Structure formats: structure tokens, C-alpha cells
């Protein structure tokens with residue numbers, strides 16, 4: 001069911017990375033059940049947006065700025081992680097090679113990178129972590145060190161980590177990059193299953209082929225600004241992408257999936 005009140009609302013958000021002002025009074029919101037893809041060229045601000053949504057980055061203080069996440073503007077990062085699971089390359093790169101697959105999933109309970117001796121896991125959490133591993137298709141790999149897993153397997157464990165709290169929203173950052181075709185298609189199918197199970201997906205990507213047909217809204221970001229935002233059928237066009245990337249792009253669509261090809265020079 002689509003709720004009227006946005007579950008995530010950013011209003012007049014100004015944000016910096018280092019000395020760069022990435023967003024200048026950005027306004028963007030997300031509703032439950034409205035799956036969204038966010039596209040934009042390198043440097044558009046996609047990763048910065050993810051960090052704002054996951055509470056890793058705070059906006060510059062301003063009286064007119066609102067960041068409301070799941071109905072609260074006084075969220076703490078631990079509570080937030082129960083609502084929003086993130087699967088990102090950033091996370092994938094931060095895991096040490098020796099951490100077992102199961103520990104990657106378990107670490108989601110503490111939102112840590114790996115597990116530590118002082119952390120306590122109850123039998124329910126162990127069982128759930130194993131169930132999740134099976135659910136995301138890596139139940140037979142739980143003892144394997146992370147560094148020995150393929151990119152696709154690692155990404156499945158990270159998805160498992162994101163699922164431990166059964167969050168309402170899953171955020172994916174280029175989820176299929178580096179995956180071969182069967183792994184890519186299988187991962188896409190897992191994402192589609194999660195949407196069918198009621199999760200709301202936010203997808204940040206350059207790769208049009210990884211936008212599942214269920215995603216109905218597309219946001220185009222460029223230079224920290226929203227240049228288009230609306231229903232996929234209206235926003236995702238050859239003309240819009242040509243303008244976004246500043247080069248001729250031809251879009252093809254088959255069975256609800258898209259692919260971008262070099263367009264003819266005009």
C-alpha cells in the first residue's frame with residue numbers, strides 16, 4: 001500500500017563532502033511502496049545522497065532544512081538501520097577478507113563491519129542469520145571467508161546483512177556491477193522477490209539494465225540537482241538521457257527492462 005506521508009523527506013538540504021558543496025537546498029522525498037531508481041553521471045551526488053539517507057552524513061545546519069526519516073527528525077543511526085538496509089560497494093570494500101559469510105550477516109545486528117568478541121548474539125539471531133543466508137542463496141557458503149567469495153556471493157551476504165532487521169526499505173548501490181550475466185539476472189530476481197514481499201526499493205545506479213520493471217519512479221540527478229523526477233515511462237527517455245549525459249543515447253526497452261546504447265549523432 002502506498003502511504004501519503006513520505007517515509008523519507010529531505011527538504012532544503014545542503015550537504016558537503018570535504019570542501020565540495022554537493023547539494024544546495026536539495027528537496028526530495030520517498031514514499032513507502034514507491035520503488036525508485038536514482039540515476040546520474042559520475043559526481044552527480046548519488047553516493048552523497050545515500051550517505052544522507054543512511055545517517056552517515058549530516059546536512060549543513062540551517063533553520064529551513066528538514067531531514068525526516070521514518071516519521072522522525074530526531075532519528076539515531078541505530079534506530080534508522082532497523083528501517084533501512086543498505087547494500088553498497090563502500091560496505092563491500094570495507095569487509096576484511098577473513099570474516100566468514102555468516103559473520104557478515106550477523107554484523108548487521110550491530111551495523112558493524114564484521115563481528116567482535118564483545119558482541120553477543122542470541123540463538124534466535126544465529127538461526128535467523130542462517131535462514132537469511134539460505135533465503136539470499138548462499139546458505140552453503142556461510143563458513144567461507146569473505147575474501148574467497150565471488151563478487152556476486154559477497155553481494156548476497158551484504159544483502160543478508162541488510163535484511164537482519166527486516167527493514168521496510170532497501171537501498172541498493174549499483175547492485176549488479178561486476179556480476180556475470182547469470183549472477184546479475186539472479187540478483188535482479190532476488191530484488192524483485194523482495195519488492196513482491198513488500199520491501200520498498202531505492203536503487204542508485206548508472207546501469208539501466210539493473211532497473212527492475214517494478215520500479216515506477218525515476219529521479220535524474222546532475223551536479224547535485226534533481227533535473228527530472230517522475231514516472232519511469234515519462235522520465236526514462238532517450239532525450240532525457242542524452243541531455244543528462246551530454247551525448248547521444250538511444251534507449252531500448254524489452255519486457256520492462258531497459259538498456260542504453262550509443263545514439264546517432266544529431
Ligand SMILES: Nc1ncnc2c1ncn2[C@@H]1O[C@H](COP(=O)(O)OP(=O)(O)OP(=O)(O)O)[C@@H](O)[C@H]1O
Pocket residue numbers: 017018019020022040041042043044045046047048049
Ligand atoms: N571527500 C571529498 N572531498 C571533496 N569532494 C568530494 C569528496 N567526496 C565527493 N566529493 C565530490 O562530491 C561530488 C559528488 O560526489 P558523489 O560521490 O556523491 O557522486 P556520485 O554521483 O556518487 O559519483 P559516482 O557515480 O562517480 O560514484 C563530486 O563532485 C565529488 O568530486
